[in-house]
Amino acid sequence: MTALQKPKRSRPIAGRIQLILILLLPISFILIAQQVNRELYRFGVLSLIVLTLFQIAFGNIPARYDWKRTLLSVILAAAIIGGIVFLSINLVPTLIRIGR
Numbered sequence: 001m002t003a004l005q006k007p008k009r010s011r012p013i014a015g016r017i018q019l020i021l022i023l024l025l026p027i028s029f030i031l032i033a034q035q036v037n038r039e040l041y042r043f044g045v046l047s048l049i050v051l052t053l054f055q056i057a058f059g060n061i062p063a064r065y066d067w068k069r070t071l072l073s074v075i076l077a078a079a080i081i082g083g084i085v086f087l088s089i090n091l092v093p094t095l096i097r098i099g100r
Contacts, residue, residue, distance in 0.1 A: 014061040014070045021055045053081055 011019075028051060031044025057077035061070055 012063045018058045
């Protein structure tokens with residue numbers, strides 16, 4: 001490498017995955033909007049939910065993280081999101097009883 005050449009920096013793994021997720025989200029919307037096949041609709045809704053949760057996780061990972069720290073951050077985000085979903089599901093019956 002000569003003195004004039006700049007080292008090529010690749011996009012961080014979190015940034016690459018985030019770009020892929022952003023490109024897949026419109027496909028989910030198209031699957032939801034189509035009115036031909038109910039199974040495609042269900043797949044679109046499921047993929048929208050999963051892609052959105054992953055987008056939340058990868059969108060909050062700093063660009064400076066290497067792949068190991070990215071993986072740990074995604075696992076932590078998945079645990080937090082899973083915990084919130086678990087608590088929400090288990091709190092609904094209690095909140096319904098309180099409301100009656």
